[in-house]
Amino acid sequence: xxxxxxxxxxxxxxxxxxxxxxxxxxxxxxxxxxxxxxxxxxxxxxxxxxxxxxxxxxxxxxxxxxxxxxxxxxxxxxxxxxxxxxxxxxxxxxxxxxxxxxxxxxxxxxxxxxxxxxxxxxxxxxxxxxxxxxxxxxxxxxxxxxxxxxxxxxxxxxxxxxxxx
Amino acid sequence: xxxxxxxxxxxxxxxxxxxxxxxxxxxxxxxxxxxxxxxxxxxxxxxxxxxxxxxxxxxxxxxxxxxxxxxxxxxxxxxxxxxxxxxxxxxxxxxxxxxxxxxxxxxxxxxxxxxxxxxxxxxxxxxxxxxxxxxxxxxxxxxxxxxxxxxxxxxxxxxxxxxxxxxxx
Numbered sequence: 473x474x475x476x477x478x479x480x481x482x483x484x485x486x487x488x489x490x491x492x493x494x495x496x497x498x499x500x501x502x503x504x505x506x507x508x509x510x511x512x513x514x515x516x517x518x519x520x521x522x523x524x525x526x527x528x529x530x531x532x533x534x535x536x537x538x539x540x541x542x543x544x545x546x547x548x549x550x551x552x553x554x555x556x557x558x559x560x561x562x563x564x565x566x567x568x569x570x571x572x573x574x575x576x577x578x579x580x581x582x583x584x585x586x587x588x589x590x591x592x593x594x595x596x597x598x599x600x601x602x603x604x605x606x607x608x609x610x611x612x613x614x615x616x617x618x619x620x621x622x623x624x625x626x627x628x629x630x631x632x633x634x635x636x637x
Numbered sequence: 638x639x640x641x642x643x644x645x646x647x648x649x650x651x652x653x654x655x656x657x658x659x660x661x662x663x664x665x666x667x668x669x670x671x672x673x674x675x676x677x678x679x680x681x682x683x684x685x686x687x688x689x690x691x692x693x694x695x696x697x698x699x700x701x702x703x704x705x706x707x708x709x710x711x712x713x714x715x716x717x718x719x720x721x722x723x724x725x726x727x728x729x730x731x732x733x734x735x736x737x738x739x740x741x742x743x744x745x746x747x748x749x750x751x752x753x754x755x756x757x758x759x760x761x762x763x764x765x766x767x768x769x770x771x772x773x774x775x776x777x778x779x780x781x782x783x784x785x786x787x788x789x790x791x792x793x794x795x796x797x798x799x800x801x802x803x804x805x806x
Contacts, residue, residue, distance in 0.1 A: 480781065511784040512806050527782075531753060539719055541672045581670055582717040583806055594718075594806060596785055598775070625712055628720050628804040629784065 474500035475507040479596070487513035492591040492634045495617045503608040509599035511629060514592045517577045520584040521568035525551065525561070543579040547571050582631065589636055590619075594629035670806075673697055673715035686748055701748065707741075711749055718784070720804020723749040729795035738767045738790055738797070745799055754803055757786070769797065778803075 474497050478484045488510065500508060515523070524544070528536050528551055537545050550571040554564040577584035583592045600608055612621050612632060622631035678692040681699055689702040701709040708726040725745045739762050746758045761778045773791040780786055782805060789800040 479784070483781075535753075538675050539671055539715075541669050544670060544672075579670070581806065594784060598785070598787065598802075622717060625722075627716070628714050628718050628722065628802065629806070631717060631806075 473497065474505055476500075477507060477509045477599070478513075479509055479511045484510060484513035487515065487587055487591070488593060489587065489591055489636060491637060492593065495615065495634055496593070496595075496632070499608070499611045499615055499618075503604055503611045505600055505604050505608060507599070509596045510593050511596045512583055512594040514585055514587045514590070515581065515583050516587075517572040517580075517584055518565070518569045520572055520577065520581050521547070521565050524548070524580075525565050525568060543575050546575060547580055587636075591634045591636060593632050593634075595632065597624050597628075597630060600630075669716035671715040671717075671719040673713070675715055675719075676713040681748065684748055686744060703744065703748070705744075707744075709745065709748060714804055718804045718806040720783075720802070721749055722802045722804075723800070725799040727797045727799065731795070736769055738769055738799070741797065741799055742767075742788065742790070742801075745801060749801065750803070754786075758788075758801070762788075 476488075476493060476496060496508075500506075524536070524547055528548060533548055533552055536548055540548065547568050550568050551564055554567045559567065572580050572584065583594075585592055597605065608630075609621075609623055612618055612630070617634060618632055619635050620631070620633035622629075624630075676694075676697050678690065678694070678699075681687055681690050681692065681701065686703055687701050688704045688706075691700040693699065697713040697715065699709075699711040699713075701711070703709065707728070710724045712722045714720045714722075723745060725741065727741050742762055743759065746755045750758055757778060757780055761776075765776065767774070767776075767790070769790070769792050771792055773789050775787055775789045778786040778788070783803055784805050786803040787801075789798075791798055
């Protein structure tokens with residue numbers, strides 16, 4: 473039975489449902505892959521707000537605004553206005569969470585979704601033997617349980633979205 | 638003359654691979670989480686380590702010839718993820734010149750990484766023993782800010798190939 477590893481098991485292992493693990497395991501088995509590594513999984517709007525808050529405090533508003541597109545910039549602006557108003561960390565994160573929900577979580581991070589409805593996982597291409605990558609890609613594309621699949625070189629990782637039953 | 642032909646052959650292979658690496662179009666920015674305006678030609682064109690720059694904004698790619706004649710191919714992501722993949726071909730040089738892997742990696746990181754990533758990278762390689770081997774060596778840089786951050790290096794005849802991949806989503 474193929475093994476699914478997690479780069480960050482504490483953060484991500486509970487975000488991937490038993491159903492999604494079954495889908496991925498079956499794809500791996502069909503592709504002849506014995507193990508792979510999930511580098512990132514789904515996160516709630518609150519998780520996304522906390523990550524963005526930490527990155528802003530670590531790198532600054534200007535640095536983060538250079539990275540994000542228009543939707544992320546609105547969340548950063550929300551941070552700036554709440555910070556200027558003297559709000560506490562938890563109040564700022566709550567405000568950013570509310571902003572993310574208003575914009576639409578999927579516009580601020582492709583990983584931000586309701587895990588009960590959609591599981592989003594990234595698989596490290598480096599965790600799959602080069603000779604088996606085409607077979608893996610073909611098996612994912614064939615699987616109707618996968619709603620969206622992004623591959624290198626357009627994306628750095630194998631990005632897989634699995635709607636939940 | 639032999640080295641020149643060998644070098645030209647490598648340049649051809651390298652840029653063909655670089656082209657194949659980048660055939661998919663960049664994401665439409667309005668649907669993207671990350672902003673690709675961060676990836677600008679000026680990021681490279683002002684760098685004194687660079688002799689020639691072939692910059693492709695539409696594909697978010699760049700090919701570089703360094704002042705020392707080494708080749709770098711860069712793919713930048715700024716849509717669903719933010720990150721960079723850079724491959725550097727160093728040489729061909731006499732084998733003794735290839736031994737200092739850290740020196741070549743520092744050149745590559747100075748060209749392709751931003752300050753935050755370069756600081757993490759330089760701290761990492763400072764503590765690592767990095768002997769040159771015929772078989773590719775992959776070293777993961779553990780950092781919870783990134784989904785993946787790793788380097789790979791290997792020697793091929795009189796040249797070495799270095800790779801840095803870092804991204805977050």
